[in-house]
Structure formats: C-alpha cells, structure tokens
Amino acid sequence: MAETTTTAATAGAERPLDCGLRPSLCVARDVGAMLRDSGLRPTRQRIALGRLLYAKGDRHVTAEILHEEAMRARVPVSLATVYNTLHQFTEVGLLRELAIDGSKTWFDTNVTEHHHFLVEDDNRLLDIPGAAVAVTAIPEIPEGMEVARVDVVVRLRRKTALS
Structure with missing residues (x-):
C-alpha cells in the first residue's frame, strides 16, 4: 500500500x-x-x-x-x-x-491550487485546500490582462487571555 x-x-x-x-x-x-x-x-x-x-x-x-x-x-x-x-x-x-508582506519569500512544494494560513506567532505557513475558500468577486481586470492565480493568506495568531 x-x-x-x-x-x-x-x-x-x-x-x-x-x-x-x-x-x-x-x-x-x-x-x-x-x-x-x-x-x-x-x-x-x-x-x-x-x-x-x-x-x-x-x-x-x-x-x-x-x-x-x-x-x-x-x-x-x-x-x-x-x-x-x-x-x-x-x-x-x-x-x-x-x-x-514583501519581506520574506516562501517556496511551496505543493503546486496544486490552494491557499494558506500564516501563523504569525510562529512565522509559518499551513495549507488550506483550494475548495475551502470561495472568492466571489474579483475587481475588473485591466484590458490585455488575465488572472494567473488568486492567493488567499489567512493570518492567524494565538488567542490572548482577554479574547
């Protein structure tokens, strides 16, 4: 197997x-x-x-x-x-x-369509399956251009005692 x-x-x-x-x-x-x-x-x-x-x-x-x-x-x-x-x-x-954030470039070995959680406290990325995020509206695309990919990054942080 x-x-x-x-x-x-x-x-x-x-x-x-x-x-x-x-x-x-x-x-x-x-x-x-x-x-x-x-x-x-x-x-x-x-x-x-x-x-x-x-x-x-x-x-x-x-x-x-x-x-x-x-x-x-x-x-x-x-x-x-x-x-x-x-x-x-x-x-x-x-x-x-x-x-x-323009400050760090990550490279992902998973090249399938998916998005990411950014765990800010640990500065690490986790995959989110592509189907788990629905992007319902994209701004009008300038003439002569096409969408190559939509990347969604959901930023996470640990809850504080007050949250």
Whole structure:
C-alpha cells in the first residue's frame, strides 16, 4: 500500500506518493527524472536540494531554511545557489513562490491550487485546500490582462487571555 502525505490543514485530504515507497526513497529515485522532465539539467546540487525539498512531503521553505538544512546534511552549497535553484524550480513549475508582506519569500512544494494560513506567532505557513475558500468577486481586470492565480493568506495568531 502506498504511503500518503498530509499537511496540517489538509488532514483527511491525503494524496498517494507517486512511487509507492517511503517518501525519502521515492524522492531519491525520482528527483533526477523530475528535473529532466521539467527541462532542468539534473546537476548534483539540484538533485541534493531537490531531495531535501521533497523528502518530507508538502512543505513551505525559505532559501535560508533550505540552506541551513543543506549545511546540516553536508551539502556544499552557497546561499546564492539555493536562491537560484529555488527560482529555477519555480520557473519550471516544480515550486510555487509566495511573497508575504514583501519581506520574506516562501517556496511551496505543493503546486496544486490552494491557499494558506500564516501563523504569525510562529512565522509559518499551513495549507488550506483550494475548495475551502470561495472568492466571489474579483475587481475588473485591466484590458490585455488575465488572472494567473488568486492567493488567499489567512493570518492567524494565538488567542490572548482577554479574547
């Protein structure tokens, strides 16, 4: 039976892993093919960063988080290379880029249609299934433009004793 992966906000909406193995084995086998299929050359650094990104299922990372994980895993890579790799993965559709408040850019391994909770106290993101949010009105779109995607970020904070 294939293992499944979930995120905190999508419990119950489990998705089977493609290769039917433990996530780390699935990723180790498939990162090179995933890169080739997307048109990227599977270099050692891209494969190593891809394994770190995808081995834990759907997740949200910043370049700094991934760089720190790479250093702990003894993957010799500069922060600039991590940024470049994340942007390359985003350009070919392997990641989704989320700019929140303009101060921090997150990269999401879940590229399906969905939205996010931002837990302000912990500065972390959780997925919200796309069907769980209804956007009923979008302003008139300027001529010659089209909607690429609608991102909804619901900000959360812990209740205070007075709430």
